[in-house]
Amino acid sequence: MIGAVERAAYAAGQAARIAWFLGQYRLAARLSGPAVPADRRPAEGRAPGTRGILERLRALMRRDLANIRAGFYRLPHDLVPDPRRALADAAAFLRDVPEVARRRRGRIAVEVRDNPPPGVERLPAYYRQNFHFQTDGYLSERSARLYDHQVEVLFGGGADAMRRQALVPVFQHLKDRTVADCRLLDVAAGTGSFLAFVKDNWPRLPVTALDLSVAYLTEARRRLAPWRRTVMAVQGAAEALPVADDSQDVVTCIYLFHELPPKLRAPVAAELARVLKPGGILVFMDSLQTGDDPELDGLLEMFPVAFHEPYYAHYIRDDLTGLFTGAGLVHRSTEIAFLSRLMVFERPAAIDQ
Numbered sequence: 001m002i003g004a005v006e007r008a009a010y011a012a013g014q015a016a017r018i019a020w021f022l023g024q025y026r027l028a029a030r031l032s033g034p035a036v037p038a039d040r041r042p043a044e045g046r047a048p049g050t051r052g053i054l055e056r057l058r059a060l061m062r063r064d065l066a067n068i069r070a071g072f073y074r075l076p077h078d079l080v081p082d083p084r085r086a087l088a089d090a091a092a093f094l095r096d097v098p099e100v101a102r103r104r105r106g107r108i109a110v111e112v113r114d115n116p117p118p119g120v121e122r123l124p125a126y127y128r129q130n131f132h133f134q135t136d137g138y139l140s141e142r143s144a145r146l147y148d149h150q151v152e153v154l155f156g157g158g159a160d161a162m163r164r165q166a167l168v169p170v171f172q173h174l175k176d177r178t179v180a181d182c183r184l185l186d187v188a189a190g191t192g193s194f195l196a197f198v199k200d201n202w203p204r205l206p207v208t209a210l211d212l213s214v215a216y217l218t219e220a221r222r223r224l225a226p227w228r229r230t231v232m233a234v235q236g237a238a239e240a241l242p243v244a245d246d247s248q249d250v251v252t253c254i255y256l257f258h259e260l261p262p263k264l265r266a267p268v269a270a271e272l273a274r275v276l277k278p279g280g281i282l283v284f285m286d287s288l289q290t291g292d293d294p295e296l297d298g299l300l301e302m303f304p305v306a307f308h309e310p311y312y313a314h315y316i317r318d319d320l321t322g323l324f325t326g327a328g329l330v331h332r333s334t335e336i337a338f339l340s341r342l343m344v345f346e347r348p349a350a351i352d353q
Contacts, residue, residue, distance in 0.1 A: 002069055010068070013079045014061045014157070018054075021157035024090055028153065031094070032101035048295050056293075057158050060338040064161045073167040076160065077200045089149040096135055096146065103133035109308040112137040119214070124237065126261050127212055132307040138190075138212070144219040148193050154307075158338050163194045163254060165337040166283050167201060169344045170250055173281050180204045182249040185275060187238050188212075188256035192220030198252075199227040208232045210241065238268045243275045251276055254285045258315040265323055273327040279349035282329060285342045289316045292336050 002010075048056075068075055103109065112120070113128040120128060120139050129137055134150065136143040151159045174182060179202050186195050189209035198207060207230065209220045217233045224231045236242040238256060251272050257265055272282050290297055304312040320343065321331050329345035336342075 002075065006075060007065065007069075009079060010065055010075060013076075014064075014161070017152075017157040018057060018061075019157075020086070020090075021152045021155075024093065024153045025156060028094065028097045031097045032104070048299070052295065053156065056338050057156055060158050060161050063337065064164055067164070067168055072171045073164060073197065073201045076164070077196065078160075089146070092146055093149050093153060099135050100133045103130060103308075104306070107308075109133065109310070112139050123212055126264070126311075129310070130308055131259060132309070138216055141215045141218065144191055144213070144215045147216070148191055155339060160193065160197075162337050162340045163285070164197055165335070165340070165342050166194065166252060166254060166285050167197060169281060169283050169333075169342075170198065170252070171201075173250055174202065174205070177249070180206070182206070183247060184208070184250040184252065185210060185241075185243060185248045187241070187251060187253045187272065189220055189233075190216050192223040194252065194254050195220065195231070196223050199224060199231070203227055204230060206230045206232075208234055208243070210234045210236050210238075210243070212237055239264050239271060241271045241275055245274055246277050248275050249277055249280045250283060251280070252283045252285075256286065257284075257318075257320070258287045258309065258312050260315075261311055262314045262318065265318065266326065269323040269327040269329075273324070273329050273347060276329075276347040278347055280347050281332070282324065282345040282347075283342075284320075284324070284345065285337075285340050286320075287312070287316065288336065288339055288341055289318070289320070292341055296339070 067073060103111070109130050110128070111130050113125065116128060117136065117139050127138070131137060132150070134143060134146075138147075148159075155162065170184070182205060184198065184205055184207045186198075186207065187210050189195055189211045192209050195207055195209055198205065209217065209224065209231065211217050211220070212235065214235055217235060221228075221231075221233050234242060238253075238260070253272060257268070260268060276282060288296060288300060290300060300316050301313075303309060321334075324343075324345045325331055329347055332344040332346050334341065334343045
């Protein structure tokens with residue numbers, strides 16, 4: 001439980017956060033021009049205006065605070081950010097906006113494939129793209145440094161609050177277990193932003209950050225350095241996890257599947273199921289799908305036009321539940337959190353795959 005002072009601090013901190021990132025979103029839009037051509041924009045009524053987005057964002061923050069008050073997880077460790085880092089990240093983000101706009105106008109999405117940084121030629125072709133039209137794709141230290149800030153701008157300061165919703169099923173699974181004896185694998189861990197929340201709440205829990213990008217894993221190691229004795233960082237692909245069978249109590253997978261080619265989603269689902277212990281859970285979070293919030297369907301259709309997301313249009317109509325139940329997992333729950341879908345699956349304890 002938290003008191004009145006902490007609640008007031010949360011409210012003030014999140015209000016400032018939303019204003020900070022939404023302000024940068026609007027400034028970036030002015031600098032870069034329209035992200036979506038007029039003839040590709042959704043018809044009136046098929047996407048909410050600013051008021052509708054803000055209402056949903058505020059609902060997310062109320063839910064986040066309710067979870068904190070219920071004891072599912074702590075107040076965010078970054079409730080009061082380092083102002084020097086915040087200003088530096090904002091300046092770097094805004095300097096990069098013209099380059100992103102250039103790629104968007106020219107539909108230039110494979111610079112990192114045509115001119116790859118050293119050492120990335122062996123990575124899968126589907127990964128060597130400028131997702132979101134971002135500079136260097138996921139393949140440089142510069143990109144890793146900017147990524148979380150870019151995502152927060154995109155989601156109006158709500159990205160971390162969405163990620164924290166995935167802590168609730170982790171809490172429920174671990175609450176009656178000896179945490180030090182459990183194992184958590186975060187697949188497509190990126191810069192370690194979600195795992196930082198995990199470790200802040202369960203510092204003794206051994207975790208593995210797995211990602212294809214060496215640069216992003218380097219950033220994850222930096223972020224997770226306070227818990228280095230219980231953190232492993234492993235380079236690997238989700239479709240061929242370098243992880244033993246039946247070895248993980250919890251597998252988390254956050255914002256990966258919408259960037260996977262459709263043919264890889266079933267093999268990845270099978271890999272996630274394979275490494276779970278019987279009785280273990282998969283905590284899955286990704287973008288909304290069509291129909292999850294019908295008022296946002298037009299926004300979902302517009303997203304891959306504004307941001308290079310070549311597999312997104314297929315993703316929003318894919319049968320996610322079928323993918324994971326087909327891999328032998330049991331569907332336990334589905335919830336909507338702002339612009340994300342949170343799903344929990346369990347590997348049956350009585351069936352050995």
